[in-house]
Amino acid sequence: MTVLRPETQYATLAQQGEAAQLGMWAFLATEVLFFGGLIFTYFIYRAAYPADFANAARDTELWCGSVNAALLVTSSLSMVLAIEAAAMGRQRAVLFWLGITAVLGIAFLAIKGYEYAADYRHQLVPALNFLLKPGYRPPGELFWIFYFTATGLHAIHLTIGVALVLLMLVRARIGTIGPLYYAPLEVVGLYWSFVDIVWLFLFPALYLPGRG
Amino acid sequence: MTAVAIDLPATYLTERQTVGSWLLTRDHKRIALLFFASITFFFFIGGFAATLIRLHLVTPQGGLLQPDIYNRMFTIHGIVMVWFFLIPAIPTTLGNFLVPLMIGAHDLAFPRLNLASWYVFNLSGVLLLYMLLMGGVDTGWTFYTPFSTAYANGYVTAAAVTVFINGFSTIMTALNFVVTIHRLRAPGMYWSRLPLFIWAIYATSLVMLLATPVLAMTLLLIGLERLMGVGIFDPALGGDPLLFQHMFWFYSHPAVYIMILPAMGLVSEIVACFARKPIFGYTGMTYALLAIAVISFLVWGHHMFTAGISLFSGIVFSLMSFLVAVPSAIKVFNWTATLHKGSIAFDAPMLYALGFVGLFTMGGLTGLMVATLALDVHLTDTYFVIAHFHYIMVGGAVSAYFGGLHYWWPKITGRLYPEIWARAAAILMFLGFNLTFFPQFILGYLGMPRRYYAYAPELQVWNVLSSAGASILAIAYLMPLVYLTWSLLRGRHASPNPWLATGLEWQTSSPPPKENFARTPNVTTEPYHYDPETGACIAQNGTACA
Numbered sequence: 044m045t046v047l048r049p050e051t052q053y054a055t056l057a058q059q060g061e062a063a064q065l066g067m068w069a070f071l072a073t074e075v076l077f078f079g080g081l082i083f084t085y086f087i088y089r090a091a092y093p094a095d096f097a098n099a100a101r102d103t104e105l106w107c108g109s110v111n112a113a114l115l116v117t118s119s120l121s122m123v124l125a126i127e128a129a130a131m132g133r134q135r136a137v138l139f140w141l142g143i144t145a146v147l148g149i150a151f152l153a154i155k156g157y158e159y160a161a162d163y164r165h166q167l168v169p170a171l172n173f174l175l176k177p178g179y180r181p182p183g184e185l186f187w188i189f190y191f192t193a194t195g196l197h198a199i200h201l202t203i204g205v206a207l208v209l210l211m212l213v214r215a216r217i218g219t220i221g222p223l224y225y226a227p228l229e230v231v232g233l234y235w236s237f238v239d240i241v242w243l244f245l246f247p248a249l250y251l252p253g254r255g
Numbered sequence: 256m257t258a259v260a261i262d263l264p265a266t267y268l269t270e271r272q273t274v275g276s277w278l279l280t281r282d283h284k285r286i287a288l289l290f291f292a293s294i295t296f297f298f299f300i301g302g303f304a305a306t307l308i309r310l311h312l313v314t315p316q317g318g319l320l321q322p323d324i325y326n327r328m329f330t331i332h333g334i335v336m337v338w339f340f341l342i343p344a345i346p347t348t349l350g351n352f353l354v355p356l357m358i359g360a361h362d363l364a365f366p367r368l369n370l371a372s373w374y375v376f377n378l379s380g381v382l383l384l385y386m387l388l389m390g391g392v393d394t395g396w397t398f399y400t401p402f403s404t405a406y407a408n409g410y411v412t413a414a415a416v417t418v419f420i421n422g423f424s425t426i427m428t429a430l431n432f433v434v435t436i437h438r439l440r441a442p443g444m445y446w447s448r449l450p451l452f453i454w455a456i457y458a459t460s461l462v463m464l465l466a467t468p469v470l471a472m473t474l475l476l477i478g479l480e481r482l483m484g485v486g487i488f489d490p491a492l493g494g495d496p497l498l499f500q501h502m503f504w505f506y507s508h509p510a511v512y513i514m515i516l517p518a519m520g521l522v523s524e525i526v527a528c529f530a531r532k533p534i535f536g537y538t539g540m541t542y543a544l545l546a547i548a549v550i551s552f553l554v555w556g557h558h559m560f561t562a563g564i565s566l567f568s569g570i571v572f573s574l575m576s577f578l579v580a581v582p583s584a585i586k587v588f589n590w591t592a593t594l595h596k597g598s599i600a601f602d603a604p605m606l607y608a609l610g611f612v613g614l615f616t617m618g619g620l621t622g623l624m625v626a627t628l629a630l631d632v633h634l635t636d637t638y639f640v641i642a643h644f645h646y647i648m649v650g651g652a653v654s655a656y657f658g659g660l661h662y663w664w665p666k667i668t669g670r671l672y673p674e675i676w677a678r679a680a681a682i683l684m685f686l687g688f689n690l691t692f693f694p695q696f697i698l699g700y701l702g703m704p705r706r707y708y709a710y711a712p713e714l715q716v717w718n719v720l721s722s723a724g725a726s727i728l729a730i731a732y733l734m735p736l737v738y739l740t741w742s743l744l745r746g747r748h749a750s751p752n753p754w755l756a757t758g759l760e761w762q763t764s765s766p767p768p769k770e771n772f773a774r775t776p777n778v779t780t781e782p783y784h785y786d787p788e789t790g791a792c793i794a795q796n797g798t799a800c801a
Contacts, residue, residue, distance in 0.1 A: 052362035062364045062438040069430045069464055077468035092493055170483035182493035188485050
């Protein structure tokens with residue numbers, strides 16, 4: 044295994060790892076405000092137009108959202124198992140669980156892509172292909188703007204997450220992540236869980252209104 | 256002596272001098288200088304736009320600029336000065352240079368991120384220049400909907416993307432400071448021993464981290480609306496234009512404190528050093544900084560008193576705006592109390608710092624006037640508001656920036672600046688500033704609206720005074736450019752601690768070596784151990800200043 048040394052500004056690898064973790068927490072704080080601004084705006088409009096938003100939300104593909112929620116929650120488990128395996132020095136298990144995590148993330152994106160295509164066929168994409176159904180009012184389109192902005196941003200974040208997991212896979216393979224230093228893996232795990240949690244807010248907010 | 260000269264250790268400036276070693280540097284001190292170059296460039300672009308505005312307003316009918324160009328000029332002035340100068344100015348230059356030095360660290364926590372921040376900043380700067388050359392924007396820096404989304408002719412989307420990308424740079428730098436201050440303090444550098452500039456940068460970074468993402472989301476939505484032709488803030492679709500103002504000011508009011516908090520930190524360092532006294536009420540100063548940072552998030556509605564928010568929210572926002580004056584006043588009183596019975600020296604940094612205290616007080620007191628609901632109905636969207644926030648941002652933040660620049664100039668460059676010229680520039684800046692902006696209080700009170708291309712003839716005398724002041728101000732800003740550049744070549748060499756100050760940054764050579772300190776310093780005492788009787792001081796590592 045490669046011998047790891049802390050960067051010059053750190054006294055120890057432990058200090059370097061703690062700094063990396065705190066950095067990710069600070070970054071996630073900015074992300075909370077970023078998505079928070081969007082979700083807050085969404086709920087303001089939903090409170091203003093409850094019936095229109097409920098009608099529009101019924102046209103989302105519920106099974107896609109539900110399966111995706113299950114995939115992401117499971118992927119957070121495999122992510123944590125990868126970190127645990129790294130802490131115990133079981134390199135093959137690290138590679139296995141990271142691989143599972145990446146596959147689950149890619150599956151999410153594939154289903155999301157299928158869903159976007161279906162939305163397009165159903166003329167639900169504002170600006171590109173949108174038709175207000177008879178009896179629906181303009182705020183229904185507002186719902187779909189938020190739907191695509193929120194899920195689109197989430198998909199971008201998840202794509203970055205998959206890339207990071209694959210990067211960790213490479214680093215675990217060449218040995219720059221091991222039982223003595225696995226802070227980068229923990230940092231990616233934090234990010235991954237955050238992206239997961241965002242979906243746990245988006246899923247009920249976008250898919251479940253009007254289906255009670 | 257010759258032996259010493261030969262053994263002189265390499266400084267961060269002389270370490271390696273290839274272009275590549277600068278452009279790929281991870282040294283926080285070199286990155287600070289890179290930022291300094293970028294920011295100075297944009298300061299003069301923003302200043303050029305301001306010059307054209309003031310020249311145009313010399314005559315009531317204008318005539319120098321076409322109306323459409325006039326609109327674009329004040330928009331450019333706003334965008335450049337806010338996002339490309341005031342917000343990054345102190346944190347990315349002096350903050351970048353000083354944070355590791357002051358806390359006894361060898362670099363920031365994430366040096367590569369720091370360098371990336373500079374590249375992202377310049378990327379947004381290139382986009383800004385592109386947007387300018389294509390024809391600019393005429394919405395004002397606030398991008399109010401529905402004007403910006405439905406009616407404006409300029410490059411609103413390009414401007415939104417520019418500011419969006421610029422925000423990443425802000426966040427990267429802030430994140431770096433927060434982690435560095437938490438994790439890389441030298442042994443013994445407890446929170447209760449941090450210099451106030453570090454506290455100020457810390458409070459600023461928190462505001463940057465929590466406010467900037469909301470601006471990013473707001474700009475994203477406005478960009479989508481304009482680019483895709485969908486109506487997020489468009490009443491025709493049920494959207495709410497006022498919601499845009501709420502989201503915009505949720506960022507942009509805290510942004511005011513992003514600009515002023517670091518300035519407060521600089522002034523605290525300078526006032527203590529040149530009064531040769533410990534700062535009065537250190538703990539109160541730290542809590543005041545944090546209180547300002549927290550309350551800054553709760554006052555945004557005072558930009559919207561006349562925009563159609565409810566009377567109830569108007570009253571709450573007015574009350575909160577009065578509340579933020581309390582910690583601000585604590586700081587002013589504490590600086591004043593620090594001066595009391597001090598052994599004051601009026602060197603150039605101190606002149607700038609004292610100018611800050613006075614002008615910030617003026618800006619703060621007039622802030623109370625516009626925070627008053629009834630008065631704001633009369634004063635809103637007039638030159639009174641312009642004068643008010645320029646007293647805070649230019650009189651306050653820019654004065655402090657120049658004060659800090661002079662104070663740490665010997666540390667940054669290893670050279671002393673010419674004191675006489677610097678004092679003259681500081682005094683000229685103070686006079687020019689007041690001549691520029693005090694008449695604008697009167698203009699606003701008399702009812703001259705902001706952003707107007709022409710004005711009533713009876714207001715001309717005040718406008719002429721203001722423009723005359725602006726020309727003095729321009730000279731005062733150009734002077735340091737000349738004599739500081741001169742000092743790089745001809746200035747006398749600086750000793751490690753020319754001001755006899757207590758911070759750790761003065762305990763290493765001027766300019767510092769690449770790794771800042773040969774050995775990680777051991778901190779044994781609070782900052783600001785100055786003795787006004789003898790002028791002596793004890794540095795934070797326990798040694799006598801020399």
